[in-house]
Amino acid sequence: MVLPVSASPWEQVTKPSNQMPQAIGSYANGCLTGAASLPLEGEGYQVLRSQRARYYGHPNAVSFIERLASLSSKQLHTRILIGDMSLPQGGRFSSGHSSHQTGLDIDIWLKLADSELSEQQLAEPSPLSVVDLKQYQLLKRNWDERHFKLVKMAANDQQVARIFVHPVIKEKLCATEGKQDREWLRKVRPWWGHHYHMHVRLKCPEGSTNCKPQAAPPIGDGCGAELASWKPQPKPAAPKVAAVKPKKKKVKVMPVQCQQLLDNS
Template sequence: MILFIFLFLLGGLIAIANANPWENVTSPSKGSEQSIGSYANGCLSGAEALPLNGVGYQVIRSSRHRYYAHPDMVAYLKKLASKTQGFGLDDLMIADISMPRGGNFTSGHSSHQTGLDADIWLSFAPETLTRERLESPTAVSVVDLKSYSLRRDSWMDDHAILFQVAASEPEVARIFVHPVIKETLCGMEWEDRAWLRKVRPWWGHHYHMHVRLHCPDGSQECVPQNVIPAGDGCGSELMSWRPKPDDGKKNKETVKKKRVKVKPSECQIVLTQ
């Protein structure tokens, strides 16, 4: 009886572990480099691993195996890190990109599925970090979430340089940041403000920036996002993100039924190659 219970529980644990096949794959597919589907419902063929240490950057939490990307993203991150180092910034800390064949994470992200999304922490590494520190880095928020204001003790000029350099590259489609960070950048003096248009406000991005690239040339099945509205995004659009005063009325919570996403048929081929 005890043996039966043990085998039953073991079988359950194995089933849970194998519930998401994308997380069980440990190597890229052998197909050509392709970002397939949408950023939040797709996969990645012919992925390239970002080297864990390079000029101007270090990869954190590599045990998660989320340092694979479309070759365009690998090239972008290397270029960005080299440029920021040239401006005197310490090493960038590169976090989640994608898994070896893309696909969805069990938790943590809904995007990062096509090798075209990358998280870069707003903490810098002034020295080569030990393996232990790379696996358990300390996240530093630059936003006081309670007061909806910038944490001046955490914000540095280096952050402004990082955002400008990152967003100025033509292959970048969007960079997601907390609305307070966007407000801060909008309030600064810039000779060229065109890049600010790509910096988009989104909740949660107060200790890292989320870079998203355009669909690469040759990725015919890659689904692009809508075009960003005209302007630098520093006007009424940004103000709409500010918390509204509590008028004492409680809004009724609405429960939205989660839509089941069906991946492009090509993704099944990627998964089994």
């Protein structure tokens, strides 16, 4: 593992714990015992930036990736590229996401690898955005009908709780799906930043009694007014007001089990 200068305590842990697999705490404030490591390549997938050692997860996460990758190989005739998962014992990254702490979050790039990537390409990958961020519209030259199929396959997996994509991508998914089969769209949630990858979040596993799930997504496909509300609106000139000091964010208290895990590492 290549450690950043400002490595978090969790990034200094190099091996999973030898306990039973448990996702502990919340997605953005937790840890992971008994993690499994995803092999760096397998049927239908390759792992990006393995030097960062973010290819660990709850065994459910590894199984999900292998299922989706196999489907991608057989049905889409391509490989999926796996970005960040979690650290060997979960916990916080020094850079990037605030989530991915319990071994249940997986970034899957929208860049499809129809041919195998080289070691150099995997170590220093170049993302493929499918959204024109300034114009708030789809980059049609980069959109592949297989993107729709890939997101739908992932959303239809019973272990998946949510999938985050850029609002423009959600718009495209909503427009592409027919009138009958729309239940899976409920899981696909709009979120900024997810224009070159989808962020898959799994449900709390059975047996992980200290795992804190998110509330279920709102009823419906999420394709109406809620999605429209994400579209940037012209802002009127704001009147000048006195500067207000931003409120300090509350420091998250780490679950007791996670602090113990860190102390024993």
